[in-house]
Amino acid sequence: MRLAKYLARAGVASRRAAAEIVRAGRVRVDGQIERDPAREIDAQRVELDGSVIAGPEEPVVYALNKPLGVVSTARDSHGRRTVVELIERDSRRLYPVGRLDAQTTGLILLTNDGELANLLLHPRYEVSKTYRATVGGGPVKRAALVALREGIELDDGRTAPARARLLAPQVIEIELREGRKRQVRRMCEAVGHPVSALERTRFGSLELGDLAPGAYRRLTDDELAALRAQARR
Numbered sequence: 001m002r003l004a005k006y007l008a009r010a011g012v013a014s015r016r017a018a019a020e021i022v023r024a025g026r027v028r029v030d031g032q033i034e035r036d037p038a039r040e041i042d043a044q045r046v047e048l049d050g051s052v053i054a055g056p057e058e059p060v061v062y063a064l065n066k067p068l069g070v071v072s073t074a075r076d077s078h079g080r081r082t083v084v085e086l087i088e089r090d091s092r093r094l095y096p097v098g099r100l101d102a103q104t105t106g107l108i109l110l111t112n113d114g115e116l117a118n119l120l121l122h123p124r125y126e127v128s129k130t131y132r133a134t135v136g137g138g139p140v141k142r143a144a145l146v147a148l149r150e151g152i153e154l155d156d157g158r159t160a161p162a163r164a165r166l167l168a169p170q171v172i173e174i175e176l177r178e179g180r181k182r183q184v185r186r187m188c189e190a191v192g193h194p195v196s197a198l199e200r201t202r203f204g205s206l207e208l209g210d211l212a213p214g215a216y217r218r219l220t221d222d223e224l225a226a227l228r229a230q231a232r233r
């Protein structure tokens with residue numbers, strides 16, 4: 001296995017970030033600095049910044065229902081609770097697949113498999129994400145839904161075509177194939193409906209289902225295979 005992949009599989013970083021770490025001279029193989037991310041690794045001793053890296057871990061993916069106020073970075077500089085801390089009894093180095101705002105609830109994936117995380121997040125693969133937004137500004141009219149579907153001019157460019165439908169007069173379900181910062185909030189705001197509550201209900205083929213806030217479960221092999229297949233389409 002190539003060195004960058006070995007590091008990604010060991011949970012150090014995504015494969016691309018691992019390659020940068022190698023090029024930066026932070027990795028030793030059998031005691032020698034190695035700057036080639038493609039170097040083949042079998043049974044050598046691999047060290048990062050002086051610490052030995054245990055061999056690749058079994059890949060694991062969790063689905064978590066992120067509660068309100070919990071942050072989805074691996075660590076928080078303000079000491080807030082993180083999604084990673086909610087996964088108990090797993091000593092692997094897990095990281096979130098993408099981000100949800102602290103004020104957004106719902107489905108977020110966590111994994112030690114940097115490659116899979118990359119695959120699921122890469123805009124090229126366009127894995128869709130579905131959100132349920134409860135909004136202010138009165139009952140949502142058809143024109144607002146059409147605008148959400150067709151694309152909205154935001155300060156970082158026009159949004160791609162999306163799906164949007166009403167679940168209740170002030171509850172919009174919206175499915176996006178992109179993931180810009182605070183995108184759903186900004187889109188709804190732009191059509192006159194500020195979001196008061198936002199929940200992610202689907203990630204690709206995966207549904208939040210009846211996971212309670214703060215609860216999580218490991219994905220089955222079949223679910224993982226389905227996610228990988230979507231990302232490769």
Ligand code: URA
Pocket residue numbers: 099100101102104131181182183184185186198
């Ligand atoms: N869009 C948002 O506005 N916030 C999120 O957390 C996710 C998508």
